[in-house]
Amino acid sequence: MKFLAVLLAAGMLAFLGAVICIIASVPLAASPARALPGGADNASAASGAAAESQGPQRSLSALHGAGGSARPPALPGAPAASAHPLPPVPLFSRFLCTPLAAACPSGVEQGDAAPGEREELLLLQSTAEQLRQTALQQEARIRADQDTIRELTSKLGRCESGLPRGLQDAGPRRDTMADGPWDSPALILELEDAVRALRDRIDRIEQELPARVNFSAAPALAPAVPTALHSKMDELEGQLLAKVLALEKERVALNHNSHRQRQEVEKELDALQDRVAELEHGSSAYSPPDAFKISIPIRNNYMYARVRKALPELYAFTVCVWLRSRSGGTGQGTPFSYSVPGQANEIVLLETGHDPMELLINDKVAQLPLSLKDNGWHHICIAWTTRDGLWAAYQDGELQGSGENLAAWHPIKPHGILILGQEQDTLGGRFDATQAFVGDIAQFNLWDHALTPAQVLGIANCTGPLLGNVVPWEDKLVEAFGGATKATFDVCKGRAKA
Secondary structure, eight states, X not given: OHHHHHHHHHHXXXXXXXXXXXXXXXXXXXXXXXXXXXXXXXXXXXXXXXXXXXHHHHHHHHHHTOOXXXXXXXXXXXXXTTTSXXXXXXXXXXXXXXXXXXXXXXXXXXXXXXXXXXXXXXXXXXXXXXXXXXXXXXXXXXXXXXXXXXXXXXXXXXXXXHHHHHHHHHOSOOOSSSXXXXXXXXXXXXXXXXXXXXXXXXXXXXXXHHHHOOTTSSSOOOOOOOHHHHHHHHHHHHHHHHHHHHHHHHHXXXXXXXXXXXXXXXXXXXXXXXXXXXXXTOGXXXXXXXXXXXXXXSOOSSOEEEEOOOXXXXXXXXXXXXXXXXXXXXXXXXXEEEEETTEEEEEEEEEXXXXXXXXXXXXXXXXXXXXXXXXXXXXXXXXXETGGGEEEEEETTEEEEEXXXXXXXXXXXXXXXXXXXXXXXXXXXEEOGGGBXXXXXXXXXXXXXXXXXXXXXXXXXXXXXXXXXXXXOOGGGEEEETTOEEEEOOHHHHHHHO
């Protein structure tokens, strides 16, 4: 593309030079008849007639370069031109063009000139004036283009000196122009040669332009530098700058990516080291997600744990929990309570004072034959179904009692709040210290159906552990508040040590 632009510019310059040679060879001169104002003798009339008869021929010879006879313009007060006819004097252009006659028909009397000749003469005069104005404009534009070429030359010099350094700082990168890396010596030398060759071409164009245009000559149509060359230079400059910016951005991106990858690798190594250190401590360092307990050391109205999972609507349920009471025989308090909007006692298990343990469902009460007064671990399971309000109570895997008509045909309402260790008088609050549970709670699980006696026994003797399908005992679902603590604890191993 660079060679094509240069060839196109040279061709246009040559063509415009030929047009200048033709136009510059047509002078504007007064006719002999007009040179003698007021002359009316026969000789001047004959000269006027001769000029009128030769007018078309002179105009044609001037256009086609044929040498014809012409008379030089007469001076004021000189004798009539017809008295002593002078030989025709040819006029040569300062360019290498065909010689033309010195005189051109113009200024004849309006009555003597033919209409076609007068129109042609006026057209030639206006065309010559337009060409002179165009030549002046093109001269100014050529000077502006020369300044632009000098500016581009300086910018290319800066690019030539700064581009290899940017490539060396960028490090290895993907090559979009060749198969090698960006920082290869061969590619850097190739870019340097390309920039150097482009600079040499611009220098040659700048040196050839003054030689092709003669600014000291008479005003004539100067060859115009094609606008395509100027636009090509701007485009080339933009491409070079865009390439440099792209390389710099790629270098910054590579540095950022390498820093981020290094951080990720260091993070993974730290995680592996932590895992190795954990394994070095033996298998005792690992605890399953359900191996923990909630401890409430004293009776109060602010220590509790909350199960962060909403219950669906239930038509039957089974609740199993490991409990160790430390109340000292004055009532076990409330191991758990479930309240919903409009009903604070939707499901409650509590023991107050010397009364037996009670199960409340929708404020309906059933007394359970359960006892937790020996300060030891006990497994408690309570099953209920809405059909006929049937219920059953298990302690340590054995059925202790059952009954019916406990909130019969009442479904357990959904989207309530489940609290461990406190009895709710309102939704999620207004606890009573006299009804608080004191001790440890573990393995609280809730199912949406009634478990069989065999399943309850398997959970109680740790031979068939089973997590609830509605509320499982998981560390992430239980949150302690008010000073209640959460500690690692395996109930099947820990109850034997207690």
